[in-house]
Amino acid sequence: MMKPGTLILHVAARFLVPLQLVFSIFLLLRGHNEPGGGFIAGLVASGAFALYLFTFGAAVTRDLMRVDPRNLIGIGLLIAMISALPAWFHGQAFLTSQWWPILLPGGTEIKLSTPLFFDIGVYVTVLGSVMTMLVALTETEER
Amino acid sequence: MRAEVALPILVPLLFGALSLIAWRSNLMQRVLGIIGSVTLLICSIWLLMSVLDQGHVVMYMGGWMAPYGITLVADLLSAIMVVLTGMMAVAIAIYSLSSASPSHEKFGYYPLMHLLLAGVAGSFLTGDIFNLYVWFEVMLIASFALLILGGERAQMEGAIKYVTLNLLSSAIFLSAIGLLYGLVGTLNMADIAVKLSQTEHTGLVDVIAVMFMIAFGIKAAAFPLFFWLPASYHTGPVAVSALFAGLLTKVGVYALFRVFTLIFNQSPEFTHQLLLWGAAFTMLTGVLGAAAQFEFRRILSFHIVSQIGYMLLGLALFTPLALVGGVFYIMHHIIVKTNLFLISGIVHRLLGTYDLKQLGGVYKDRPYLSILFLIPALSLAGLPPLSGFFAKFIIIRAGIEAEAWVVTAIALIVGLLTLYSMIKIWAEVFWKPLPENHSTVDSNPSTKPSSLAFLYIPVVLLGACTLFIGLNGQPIYEIAEASAKQLLNPALYIEAVLGETP
Numbered sequence: 001m002m003k004p005g006t007l008i009l010h011v012a013a014r015f016l017v018p019l020q021l022v023f024s025i026f027l028l029l030r031g032h033n034e035p036g037g038g039f040i041a042g043l044v045a046s047g048a049f050a051l052y053l054f055t056f057g058a059a060v061t062r063d064l065m066r067v068d069p070r071n072l073i074g075i076g077l078l079i080a081m082i083s084a085l086p087a088w089f090h091g092q093a094f095l096t097s098q099w100w101p102i103l104l105p106g107g108t109e110i111k112l113s114t115p116l117f118f119d120i121g122v123y124v125t126v127l128g129s130v131m132t133m134l135v136a137l138t139e140t141e142e143r
Numbered sequence: 144m145r146a147e148v149a150l151p152i153l154v155p156l157l158f159g160a161l162s163l164i165a166w167r168s169n170l171m172q173r174v175l176g177i178i179g180s181v182t183l184l185i186c187s188i189w190l191l192m193s194v195l196d197q198g199h200v201v202m203y204m205g206g207w208m209a210p211y212g213i214t215l216v217a218d219l220l221s222a223i224m225v226v227l228t229g230m231m232a233v234a235i236a237i238y239s240l241s242s243a244s245p246s247h248e249k250f251g252y253y254p255l256m257h258l259l260l261a262g263v264a265g266s267f268l269t270g271d272i273f274n275l276y277v278w279f280e281v282m283l284i285a286s287f288a289l290l291i292l293g294g295e296r297a298q299m300e301g302a303i304k305y306v307t308l309n310l311l312s313s314a315i316f317l318s319a320i321g322l323l324y325g326l327v328g329t330l331n332m333a334d335i336a337v338k339l340s341q342t343e344h345t346g347l348v349d350v351i352a353v354m355f356m357i358a359f360g361i362k363a364a365a366f367p368l369f370f371w372l373p374a375s376y377h378t379g380p381v382a383v384s385a386l387f388a389g390l391l392t393k394v395g396v397y398a399l400f401r402v403f404t405l406i407f408n409q410s411p412e413f414t415h416q417l418l419l420w421g422a423a424f425t426m427l428t429g430v431l432g433a434a435a436q437f438e439f440r441r442i443l444s445f446h447i448v449s450q451i452g453y454m455l456l457g458l459a460l461f462t463p464l465a466l467v468g469g470v471f472y473i474m475h476h477i478i479v480k481t482n483l484f485l486i487s488g489i490v491h492r493l494l495g496t497y498d499l500k501q502l503g504g505v506y507k508d509r510p511y512l513s514i515l516f517l518i519p520a521l522s523l524a525g526l527p528p529l530s531g532f533f534a535k536f537i538i539i540r541a542g543i544e545a546e547a548w549v550v551t552a553i554a555l556i557v558g559l560l561t562l563y564s565m566i567k568i569w570a571e572v573f574w575k576p577l578p579e580n581h582s583t584v585d586s587n588p589s590t591k592p593s594s595l596a597f598l599y600i601p602v603v604l605l606g607a608c609t610l611f612i613g614l615n616g617q618p619i620y621e622i623a624e625a626s627a628k629q630l631l632n633p634a635l636y637i638e639a640v641l642g643e644t645p
Contacts, residue, residue: 074254094149
């Protein structure tokens, strides 16, 4: 395990982690018609937290994440699962995409949809599972 | 839109996700396990009802019509298999209340169980060959993790064989799908069947057929690549072995039934002949392997192999009656085999070992348990009036009618040897006095009546199912007969999926 506390790593982590998280959100929202999506965005986000983990250790990272990564897995799966259901209420097959376009003042349109929620679910699940593994490995190492 | 065909997949996934969220509370997970499995059973019965009522139930996932999207199809065979999955889920969920140790629960026992059930149900319901591969993988990943819960040395050893052989099988399966896709340009099973009957029958089709046979044969633990099963099934937690014994190999058998009735039905004189000899050797090696064993669960594992042979025999003979027998056999076998594993778990709880030589005296202490053992054991051996008798009777009769004398003779001999194995267990575990040097663990706190009750409930329920099939076999036979009819007439399936007569 990398020794925590080197100056360059410290400084870099402080700047890179927020950037990487923003980038992951960008990838997530870009996903439906262009390259990107929940899985890759989740990996980028867990990359950010992994960097933080290597720099400051497991306990600090847990504080930063606020949610236990193990909880994230279940929550993400649940979100993805639920996104399959709205089609049912419209009498369509499960997983049929539902679109709810919202017109914002100023003419921009936001398209909310079930694929978006599915992607968010995947994002959270990937983030949760990667971080569960990494945190568990780090904690055994630190002990 | 008819939701019932997707619900058996969605329900376990949903409860799996919920019990992952509740990972801190073992109690919560147990409750979710019971609710989830009962819901699964209800949904699957709903599915069976509507299939009986209106024929094939089809759903195009995401609204993408066949053959482009992924289709879920339930014909009678799928519906029966899903109902059996639901029944086993309930049995295992109740059994786990007492048998699952807190450390297993902490490492995701219940979420994995739900995931496994979703994979099994998905494999039964999908109408897309690649999607079938995906569900196989879902199921395998869950089963790998379940098998090594606890992390003992023997478990690792068994799991390595299990993982290696199953990965090999997956690789063959995937390459076969690739070749098939190259040949017909579609992945929808109904569409493949149509396209394949239109293309010229070349050697390549036979090659692909044999590849599928090997891939599913490994999963079903058929001869010659069955040895991963007796090497691994007895190592896991007992509820897990019971679930695996009941369901996992049967997914392979189901896939064989599906593929070799729907897709590769052009040259039965080659493919089904091959299956026939595979079935014969599977029966024989399985039962001979069992005769040499002296560990409760290992004997039962070898018997899974030999019983798989009977089911394949039903498929391989490929007459209407033989297929009825095959389907009937699957139904009977899932219930009986799971039950036997559960009983081995109870005996282990009482006496602390699976080794036949150190066991004994159960009949004296617990006569009721002995009777509960006798029901599935004699049924497995095929004694009337239990369910196994009718299952074997139909298959052997079909064999005689098809004039496949050698195979039929083997099936009869294997039945006799099965009886020998069951009698061996009976004599060693239940009849003979407890060896003197054995210390009873009856004082063990975990054998208090309330915790034993949860072990007994599923055993009694499954025993009742066996008796019901045996004493009132007619409705079950009729369902099996109807499903065999559907299997022999793939045009129905194709029409239901593609919505036109080919």
